[in-house]
Amino acid sequence: MSGNMNLTLKVWRQKDGKSQGKIVDYQVKGISPDMSFLEMFDVLNEDLIKKGETPISFDHDCREGICGMCSMHINGRPHGPKTGITTCQLHMRSFKDGDTIVVEPWRASAFPVVKDLVVDRSAFDRIIQAGGYISVNTGEAPDANAIPIPKKYADEAFDAATCIGCGACVAACKNASAMLFVSAKVSQLALLPQGDAERKQRVESMVDQMNEEGFGACTNTGACSAECPKEISQVNIARLNREYISAKLTSDNI
Amino acid sequence: MILDSKIPDGPIAEKWGKHKFNLKLVNPANKRKYEIIVVGTGLAGASAAASLAELGYKVKAFCFQDSPRRAHSIAAQGGINAAKNYRNDGDSVYRLFYDTVKGGDYRAREANVYRLAEVSRNIIDQCVAQGVPFAREYGGYLDNRSFGGSQVSRTFYARGQTGQQLLLGAYSALSRQIAEGNVTMFTRSEMLDLVMVDGVAQGIVTRNLVTGAIESHAAHAVLLCTGGYGNVFYLSTNAQGSNVTAAWRAHKKGALFANPCFTQIHPTCIPVSGDHQSKLTLMSESLRNDGRVWVPKNEGDKRSPELIPEEERDYFLERKYPSFGNLVPRDVASRNAKEMCDANKGVGASGLAVYLDFSDSVKRNGEPWVKEKYGNLFDMYAQITGENPYKSPMRIYPAVHYTMGGLWVDYNLMTTIKGLYALGECNFSDHGANRLGASALMQGLADGYFVIPYTVGDYLATIGPKPINASHPAFKQAEEDAKAYVNKLLSINGNQTVTHYHRELGKIIWEYCGMARSSEGLNKAKGMIQSLKADFWSNVKVLGEGEELNQSLEKAGRVADFIELGELMIDDALARNESCGGHFRVEYQTEEGEALRNDDDYAYVAAWEFKGDGQAEQLHKEKLVFENVKLTQRSYK
Ligand SMILES: Cc1cc2nc3c(=O)[nH]c(=O)nc-3n(C[C@H](O)[C@H](O)[C@H](O)COP(=O)(O)OP(=O)(O)OC[C@H]3O[C@@H](n4cnc5c(N)ncnc54)[C@H](O)[C@@H]3O)c2cc1C
Ligand code: SF4
Ligand code: FES
16 A cells, blocks of 8 residues: 655765765655655665665664664654654654655764764763663562552652653754753662662762763753653753752762 | 483472582682673673673673664563562462463473573562562552463563563663673674584674674674564564574574474554555553453444444454453464454454454543553554544554574573573573463573573583684684675675565465464465575665665675575474464364364474575474473363
């Protein structure tokens, strides 16, 4: 079943990290409204290959909004026009026949372009490595029900833990700040009794690493949270700030 | 070749404990002299890499995504089983063991399954300690739900994102070890070959997916944790990159591949909407706890669901299986849905769907209650279909979801190649011919956290900490082979895309080796796959170069391997002249249309040995001995 939407795409093409990139225009025809945005790209890429032109590289894997791999900046918005979803969950029924769609990679100096729409987000991994964990070795754990956790805190921790590490918050922010991402992990672990022992050190190390990676400062514009596909709340940023200040005030790292 | 499963002696409940005691230990001071390669950082790989690094081994871990956090395990929704018996509802290690062996239609190894049930309890403890936010009740204690194939509530969950939370837990443990320098992580790296020296696994060759560089890595042991091969069907619930390449290349180097035709078709997926479709979306089977499955009683009834009165609806699972109802195992639920559609009772535009209806549950418990439990699944359904599932019933249809088959491993998780291990979905070990819901997450983490740290130590202690490096000519040879392979794919320059071949392969396997299989169909499919393979190697078009990020090239290698695997699946399905679990041969069914096993002739693991390109593979049989569970016709009535 093919559809009847015809679109003009303006897509960022860049051979590799060292080359200059530019926007290239493509026409796609016969798009069905039931297709996902990435399936529309599949159609375009199949056409390009048949014509002997290099297909467009883009990151994706699960195609159901959970792995955090897809990352397209669509018409000026990370993950496109709809809120609360990732690029792979966006369907063509959100567009009209004849539309022109501009597609670019995440833009942030901490996320250098690798090729076309693919960027390097390893900075996020390094932030987690700086302290986004609870130091417990396999085998050390007490019985799972030994420490009851009030449902309210468990639920709030869960809400923060749903971050998929996609980087849309950074892409949405005019300062390219990673505060929402960092605050989500800090909050999750701060809300749980298991995370208490390393609480101070964690927030300090993660924030330091964030700064080292070249992410910008947070000026509370709220763009991150508005564009976050998992709707991670700005409340987490406030919590991070509290955690950070109280850690600094009583810091052992002076 | 004699397959030695190395199952320890003694009563089932004492085997693992005794075995652990008998395994050799590596002197703590020597541990850092050993290098271990872990390919894959899903639940199995991340948990193994972290646990081994904690013990002091030097670990190198690999994944093809840009971060270990993105492994396909992230997508698991429904939950993870554990025999905690927090509900006091009669669960026990023995019951979980029993349910799993029975659910697998008596084609799994008893000893492995018992161990799995035993360590399941430690997994939940470990995850909670890592900060995994499992669902809790108001008292602050952990909540449970029930899943298909069991009558107790033993499934722990984190809303509909259990896999995500468990993986992020394992990823955090892995991240800590990376920070401490005990694990070196290679992202955007794909294993292309296994390197063997004197018949023993000694390392791997990878392709750096950004630069295209072919690289060698040496180690004392290699662990494959590379997930399942469901994408052989083209359309499946797996992530786009999920592949069989690592396992298949190891198979071609001598690792036996077990039960390849045992694949699981999951009953609750969103139906196909058109031929543009690139993947299918699963909705957790936990939905079957509160949703009711039905079709119209009358053939060809195309009225919209709210216009079909109660007495004209057939709640076929509740009718046919009164004691398990909507919670029958997956293979049974899927086959029944297919039967209804084959009988022209399917719903929706394509007729290839049945209803999953929450209206009773909404009436009984209210919409907020349903939202709290299943909100994200309902949202996902609405996003994909454009329909509101709170108002009208969802339409569901079975889709490929999981592969029980995989590399053959012994009780220690070692393959038939010394020093090569397989963990998680990549091995065949615990689920027989059908996996119970919420048991894959359990198995991946059991293998990685609680089994491999013991068993690999025994092997390492045996071989000793002799220094190891990639200077042996076998590495050079494997690199040359990998480069030649890449160049071959790039040089064909035919006129069909890789996706074309993948789609064609998927159609063949789904049609002839999917929910129902027959000897006639399978024989036909074998010929079709052989011609597809020949066409691929003369007519595929892969653009670009080897020394760059080249996603078509990555995909081409994966599809080439799927085509070969597809042929082996067909052989395996043909050789198994019985029906069991997900393997339903139409020639072998009971009068009521249930799978008819043949325990006298087929109570074995089929393990296939690669004999060279274009040669028939050789079948080896590991006889399954059941000392604890009595083999019966599975009944969920
Ligand atoms: C939609 C969905 C929902 C599910 N829900 C549940 C559930 O509720 N409960 C349950 O128990 N199970 C569930 N399952 C099954 C379960 O998620 C998987 O079986 C399990 O997560 C597999 O884990 P794994 O670690 O073996 O492999 P994966 O998580 O698939 O990881 C594979 C790893 O291998 C790497 N890799 C693969 N090939 C290569 C290569 N050639 N070179 C380098 N690296 C490679 C990948 O990068 C990745 O890191 C679900 C599955 C699906 C598809
Ligand atoms: S906070 Fe939201 S936008 Fe940022 S990485 Fe996490 S999920 Fe993506
Ligand atoms: S592809 Fe996984 S979130 Fe989009």
